Amino acid sequence: MKVNCFVEKNPIVETLIQHLARSPQTFQPHIAVADEMFLYQLDELDDRNFDQALVNYYSLGRTLFDSIQQIINWYFGSFERISSFLDFACGYGRFMRFLVQEMPTEKIWASDIYAEAVKFQTEYFGVHGIVSTRNPEDYQVEQKFDCVYAGSFFSHMPPRTFSLWMQKLYHLLNSQGLLIFSVLDETTLLPFTPMSADGILFSSKDSETQLLDRNDYGTTYVTETFIRELIDKISQNRAAIYRIKKGLGNYQDLYVVTPQPNQDFTRLNFKYHPEGYLDHCNVTPTGEIQLAGWAIDSNPNGCVEMVQILVNNEVIHQCQPSKERPDLVEYFQSSQAGHSGWSCSINSGTVTPPDIVLIKAINTAKLEWIIAVETVKNLMFRTRWREELATTRSQLKQRETQLEKTQSQLEFAELTLAQARDKLTKLETELGSCQFFLEQSTHEIQAIKSSKFWKIRIQWVQLRQALERFVKK
Structure with missing residues (x-):
């Protein structure tokens, strides 16, 4: 399988491995060219710098591993005491390359809907592989696991498969097993975006993948109440549940679930990365x-x-x-x-x-x-x-603000002009009405003046005036 050509003999990668890997000599750094998590990191950068994308990819992988390791050490003592670990929705191994340095590969299973991703992990890391399915009911796995980890999986599942996958993964646990999964809490929703009444909100507009149907893999937000009620229903109120706010990458919430109903979580003193x-x-x-x-x-x-x-x-x-x-x-x-x-x-x-x-x-x-x-x-x-880009963006923002202000002023001027035009039209209408009534009145006066009554009236006025002059003499 083709691998990222920017990894081999890259001094940036070699330096990074010295600080991230437990055993730099045995660390396996190669990244598949189809690894969507790396491609996503690359697309997030303004300058699409491959070295920076590699730094972000490996660093985040180690950060995720550190978070899970804290939970494993609290519950099992260490990774070495786990007999079977399932990395569900594992991708191409951003997390796995750190896991294989902590426990034997024969005790690890990698599962993903991308068959090529599973093949890459089985061939490169030497772990067992299970190709996942689109529908939860088609995912048939007979084995039970000490630990099932589903990182950044439920943060993409629509309501129609969310609950079914949770049920499927929970029932893959041994009687004393541990399920660890992450979700996007409702607090990460954009402002003024309301949460649905049932506690789960799915959007097909945002997705990290370009290959899966966005109706099957989008972005999902949930409430803590929704998760707890779902786990209670699946376990028939027998599971113990613990929430770690923003425990995965200081962003997604981590949930820890075990079939042991009396599990004490007080000793899980989880620490966040700086x-x-x-x-x-x-x-x-x-x-x-x-x-x-x-x-x-x-x-x-x-x-x-x-x-x-x-x-x-x-x-x-x-x-x-x-x-x-x-x-x-x-x-x-x-x-x-x-x-x-x-x-x-x-x-x-x-x-x-x-x-x-x-x-x-x-x-x-x-x-x-x-x-x-x-x-x-x-x-x-x-x-x-970056400084120049920030300055340019700031200037652009100022110009956009000025443009919005100018646009607002223009809209106000246009509104004022429209109002003036409406007033002028009204005045023109009133003037037309006045002219109409004036012409009508003129015609009526002319009609009156031409009538016999008006002529007799004029003669009477003239006679009256003559009589008044005669009397005065």
Whole structure:
């Protein structure tokens, strides 16, 4: 099967693997050319930069794995104590490449509706494969599993298959098994988008795939009440359910379900990854490379311990976020983002343009977030390009605002003109009516003047005037 040609002998990928993989020497980095999760990452970038898409792809894969590993360690102790793991709707292995470093491949099953994706995973990673089906009732699997993981699957299922797939996956569990799945909560809905009364809202307009029917695979939002009532119905009120808000990638909610009704979840002390971004990379007049950005941590009582700057895998600088960022407080709606800004300088004499710079944030839970992996040359170019793009967008936004204002003024002027025209038309109509009545009155007066009565009246007036003059004499 064809693989992404930008992975092989790519120093960016090689550097990234040193920090993401448990065993960099045995890590399997190849990505299938048809991997929609990579293609989605690529399409999300304004400049469609392949290196940045690779960084996002691997980093998110590790972030997802870290989240699931916390749950596994709490429930089973470790991945090594699991006898059978099903990665359902697995795609081409964004998560799997990290899983196979933690447990034997003979204990792992990969299942997806794309037969080519299953083939890629069985051949490349050496795991078992199960080709999934469009309809849940056609998915016939006899084996039971210790753990079933369905990441970013139910966030795409329409109501007609959502419940059926949940039932199917729940009944694939062993008596002491664990079902882990993610959903889009109603809080992620766009503003002013109402949730349906039954607690599940499906849209066929938005989809990450270009191959599946959007009526079968779109975007789905649910409420916690809907999920709990569904699990209660499927398990006949015997399952224990636990929700981790935004537990998957700091975005989708994670749900943990087990047939053990008395399961205690209090020891599941789930921790979130930090987040961060590189805003600027500039050369100062003194020749130093100045880096600046932000890093935040959303864990209660947690913080970002440090931002590390590595060049060619060696730490050359580290700092702690402390600068005020009121813009991030507003964006994240969190006071923890108040002092999330950081900055540092690198002596340009200690680096060369081809050197690889890796920037990462580490929180008090020892979870890491890769902020950037780039050559020194490209790092400066890309940040400058982003700044120029941001400036251009800001200017465009201002022009759009001005245009909207001008358009509003024009619409007001057109409305005023239309009102004036209506008034003028009304006046013209009234004037026409007046002219009509004037002409009608003129005709009536002329008719009266030409009548015998009017002539006798004139003669009477004249006679009366003559008599009055005679009397006065």
